[in-house]
Amino acid sequence: MDFGLLRAVISTGVTREQGLLFIYDIACQYMVHLQERISTSLPFGLDIEGAIGLFHVHAHKDQCFYRYATSFIPGAGIVAGEILESLWSSLNSISPTARTATLAHRAEMLDDHATDSNHKKCLGMVSSLCRSYRLAADMLDHAKPYYQNLTVQAGKTAIEKWSSDIKAAERNRKYDVTAMDIYAAKLPNSHLDTRHPEPGRPTTPLASWMELSLTVEEKQ
Numbered sequence: 017m018d019f020g021l022l023r024a025v026i027s028t029g030v031t032r033e034q035g036l037l038f039i040y041d042i043a044c045q046y047m048v049h050l051q052e053r054i055s056t057s058l059p060f061g062l063d064i065e066g067a068i069g070l071f072h073v074h075a076h077k078d079q080c081f082y083r084y085a086t087s088f089i090p091g092a093g094i095v096a097g098e099i100l101e102s103l104w105s106s107l108n109s110i111s112p113t114a115r116t117a118t119l120a121h122r123a124e125m126l127d128d129h130a131t132d133s134n135h136k137k138c139l140g141m142v143s144s145l146c147r148s149y150r151l152a153a154d155m156l157d158h159a160k161p162y163y164q165n166l167t168v169q170a171g172k173t174a175i176e177k178w179s180s181d182i183k184a185a186e187r188n189r190k191y192d193v194t195a196m197d198i199y200a201a202k203l204p205n206s207h208l209d210t211r212h213p214e215p216g217r218p219t220t221p222l223a224s225w226m227e228l229s230l231t232v233e234e235k236q
Contacts, residue, residue: 017045018054025082037089039067039097044080063190065089069097082200083193084138090186094152103133 030036040046047066058064068076076084086092096102101125109131109204114122137144167175183199188195 018050022054022057025062030059032059032063035063035091036062037067037086037092038064039074039086040069042066044076044084065092065190067092067097069101071096071098071101071147078200079194079197082196083189084199088196088199092113094155105132147192160183218228 019038025036038047043066047064050064050066053141066084067086067089068080070085073081073085082088086095086097107126110125110129114125117125170178185195185198
């Protein structure tokens with residue numbers, strides 16, 4: 017993966033001013049020591065933002081959603097961040113043939129269809145970008161009333177506090193992704209929070225089972 021990332025950076029001519037948004041299924045683990053491994057081979061001053069595609073991030077721990085989902089990364093826009101998974105529906109038509117093919121023939125068949133898909137994407141890039149722009153403009157028009165109603169109901173003080181917190185988290189994200197945890201809902205008095213039970217509160221079998229499940233998930 018390190019080699020693939022470096023070759024992509026070199027072949028596409030990414031500059032320091034552009035920055036790099038690297039979307040990978042396990043970016044939460046892969047990015048931990050990335051700079052230590054490849055910093056000497058990167059363009060000087062290039063910042064790499066790690067992200068997880070929306071197809072995979074929901075299978076991670078809750079913290080990964082706020083820290084790595086493209087929905088919360090400034091500049092990422094509305095993007096799923098997935099490539100191969102989007103080809104599944106079109107490749108389903110060749111799956112009966114691929115299942116009965118030899119290993120070499122199967123690899124060539126999938127490679128041919130993926131290459132054909134890439135070629136069609138290049139030819140249709142302009143029309144695809146235009147459709148995406150029109151869709152984004154339509155989504156913005158639909159979202160504005162909801163945003164305005166929420167702003168009015170929340171009040172000026174709350175909006176200023178939220179905006180300040182979010183801007184601070186986005187500034188600090190590249191140095192510490194845990195800054196994005198402010199998006200997480202906090203329910204300290206939840207009946208499922210048995211890791212710090214209230215004095216005298218009985219612990220039910222269901223609560224104990226949920227506590228064990230959460231502990232196992234956090235240790236992954």
